[in-house]
Amino acid sequence: MVVCNHGVTYSSAIQKLYGELAASMVRATTGFCxxxxxxxxRLRGPSVSAFQVAYAELSRLRLASREGILxxxxxxVANFxxxxxxxxxxxxxxxxxxxxxxxxxxxxxxxxxxxxxLPFTPHPDIKLAMDALASCGYAQRLIDNFIWTEEIGRAMLMSGLWNEDGLSWEELNEREIDLDMRKALASIPDDVKHAALRNDRVAVGKALAARWINDVWLPDTADEAPWWRLAAIAPEVIRLIDLTEGISCPNINDVN
Known part of the structure; x- marks a missing residue:
């Protein structure tokens, strides 16, 4: 154990965690070149906020200059x-x-x-970081998979991935979509059902966007929905097709 200057005790596991988190961020922000x-x-990557946050954090970790130079x-990196x-x-x-x-x-x-x-298999590029997270109690190792623990909750909340109750926004959104599409399936028009059974995502998407309004199917004479509406409902299209074909997603109704 190590007692740091401000009196907080850190273990070698936390030291290793810092190192592996930093090393994986460096690989992700330099691996393109x-x-x-x-x-x-030079640190490189798409001009999106997640990469900008990573650049700033690497600077705070004394691994990169403010100008983005490694x-x-x-x-x-990990040892440093x-x-x-x-x-x-x-x-x-x-x-x-x-x-x-x-x-x-x-x-x-x-x-x-x-x-x-839920259990997941991480990308190989972050396997060492996941091992370090598990060693510090932020995740649990399940043979080749991992599952998050309560310890990661604060960081998940800070990153906008979980809510204040420790629930995954992704799972909550999937559950909402599942419930909505089960309602749609209960009264699905024959033409939409046939389109779903032949896996015609375009036809199902157009029908959902234009005709599934306020939990009611409108006649097929409804005006075609705008393109942005079609782009926004891709998850609903996939779920309705799965439900129509009798495919069930495990744990879709069980959000921790």
């Missing part, structure tokens, strides 16, 4: 960060804030891990 980036490489060889945590934790970002940036990038943006409170 170099698989093993050296100090001096200051440490990517292969040395662990050593800094050991010697100067009081001036380092709190672990929840590092977790927030990591979750926003790898769960919210890259989909390398799942926000649901």
């Amino acid at each position: 170099e698989p093993h980036a050296r100090a001096g490489a 200051l440490v060889d990517s292969d040395e 960060v662990a050593e800094v945590v050991l010697s100067d934790q009081s001036n380092y970002p709190p672990i929840d804030e590092v977790l927030e940036a990591w979750l926003s990038l790898f769960v919210g943006q890259l989909d390398y891990a799942c926000s649901k409170r």
Whole structure:
């Protein structure tokens, strides 16, 4: 155990966690140009908020300049960060804030891990980070899979992936869609049913967008819905087709 300058006790597991979280963020933000980036490489990635947050966090971790230049060889990041945590934790970002940036990038943006409170298989690029998270109690290892624990709740809330009750927004949204599409299935018109059975997503989407209004199917003479409405209901289309074909999603009605 290590007692840091501000009196908080940190274990070697937390040191390793800091290091692996940082190392995976460096790989994600430099891997587009170099698989093993050296100090001096520029951080790169899509111009989306999750990457911008990651850049800022890497700067706070003393791994990158404010201009987005890597200051440490990517292969040395994990060890470098662990050593800094050991010697100067009081001036380092709190672990929840590092977790927030990591979750926003790898769960919210890259989909390398799942926000649901169900077992998942992480992307190989974050396997070491997931092992470190499990060692610190933020996740539980289930052979080759992992499942989040209550300990990750604060960081999930900070990243906007869970609500204040510790429930996954993704699961809650899926449950809402499932209930809505079960209502639609109960009175589904024959033409929409036939389209669903032949897996015609375009036809089902047009029908849902234009005719499933306020829990009621309108006649097929209804005006065609605007394109943005069609784009927004892709999950509903998939769920209605699955329900029509008799495909059931496990645990869809059980949100932790």
